[in-house]
Amino acid sequence: MPLLETLPVGPDCAQWEVWGTLARLVVTDPAAVPAAREIAEDVLAAVDGAASRFRPDSELVRACRTGGQPVRVSPLFAGLVSVALRAARDTDGDVDPTVGTALGELGYDADLRWVVLRAVRPRPQPPTPVPVAGWRQIRLRDDELTVPAGVHLDLGATAKAWAADRCAREVARRCRVGALVALGGDIATAGPAPADGWRVRVQDRPGEPHCVINLPAGGAVATSSTVSRQWSGSDVTLHHIVDPRTGQPARRVWRTVSVAAFSCVRANTLSTAALVRGGRATRWLAELGAPSRLVADDGVVRTVAGWSAKEGTR
Template sequence: MSTPSAQRMDWTVWGTDAVLTVTDSAQLTAARGILDSSLLEVERAASRFRPDSELSLLTGRASGGVAVSPLLARLVDAALRVAERTRGSVDPTLGNRLAQLGYDRDLAEVRARADFSVSAHPLPPHGEQWRRVRLDGTTLTVPDDLALDLGATAKAVAADHAAALISRELGCGVLVGLGGDIATAGPGPDGPWQIDVCDVPGDPAQQVSLSPGWAIATSSTQRRRWTAAGRPMHHILDPRSGLPAPETWRSVTVVADSCLNANAVSTAAIVRGPRAIEWINSLGYAARLVSRAGRVHAIGGWPRAARTVEEAGHVR
């Protein structure tokens, strides 16, 4: 994610790579301050790994409905809308499942501890548990047997919001990348943003041009991995089984008008496995799917190098 006229900063946040690029080099420090503040607000509202986060404090205590902050309400609303749009392929009620499989803290800590034991008994069917969650304005109702995990959608919302906020306050073009979630806002750097698409070293790589104001998201079965009961795990669960989704795809990358929409489709595609290509085509999105064997499937007018999204095809 680079361009000759832009200034870029890289660091680590939430256990993943963060990237900030602005078109006005004089605004980089101020932009970093805005981004840090915005991400801290999201973490305090919705982190599953902070015992003092708003989400952690209400878990198991919201069956009768509780008043939540506008920010947490917005994050839950986004997660429920994504669940609806993906017909439950992306389910925000899998917090207990992830904890049962060992992902109950920052991934670095999960990997550092001894192999985690998992019950030999099969997990009961999960079903569409997200439909049991209710949000009425800022009143949230969550049954006590469920725990919300807003990880994927909250990160995408955070990227969208921070990019828009920085551009609006500083008057420059901006790119915010949080792991595989990349959002842009404002004018581009003398043309489209140049995005390097490659999930992990050794995977097929490609550079694409992303028009200003658009977003791109990559969901992967390769990065957030750990071992539980001697079995390799990854963080994208199939809500039907409550287990990591079959690894039909190493990664799925999607271009959309927001990072939230791109992430929703890329994550759901991992869960849907072989059915993902037909589903994405029916939605009209541009996407790049890398199979377990490393074969690239480009669909929906996926942009080739040095082509803009508009030149490659319409993205809804």
């Protein structure tokens, strides 16, 4: 289930389904909506062709089938891999692009809409942790990428956020408007904001705690969740946030973590890592000075580093 954001809906807004979630585009000039949507759809199509785990013709899938041999990749895909490796480095490996193999073994090897409809039999949890291959094994030199044999990449933690950033920037630049782009829980803005900022409601599911924030021009927010993308297998509920140290879904200390920043990639990197870090996340985010909202598994909300929003229960 996609995360819920309340965005303006009207002549200044377009929305459509993409990547199993809802894409929403809001601009400050309604006349720019058709052109802005075309720009955003072109960016999303290019990212999908480069980084999808589920398309046999994607650059990602081809790069993972070379048996450890180097392969030439496009500047776009090289950039997406570089962003993923930087996220891994910045989080001490908590956000690791080599979790693709583990996700496949857990049953998440196709679009989630199909995964939830079938009987998934993930591998039994091993008695001792089995870490993923590790991001340091990936070699990227300019446009030459080497993925070790047997390793499958998953750029989902950063590629969607990067796409939100790129869509917002391109729409703002080419249409000369303020733009907000939301891809599920990843929200990016560019260009001039409305007079009172971009008003965004952050909530995981109906009836759960929510808050409303105002993003300034260029602001971004990302919400990562252990409950929005989940499926059942062997009488256990699984989710898509993998702990690279075990190869298993991260222990669910937090239902969701939201982080505000001035790039969606940065916000998503921190929110995903926080789910992996569990109880250590609040201190880490506070030390980074990253305004954050963490919803515990029991629904209790904690905020750090100046996150300021009025909480609601309905």
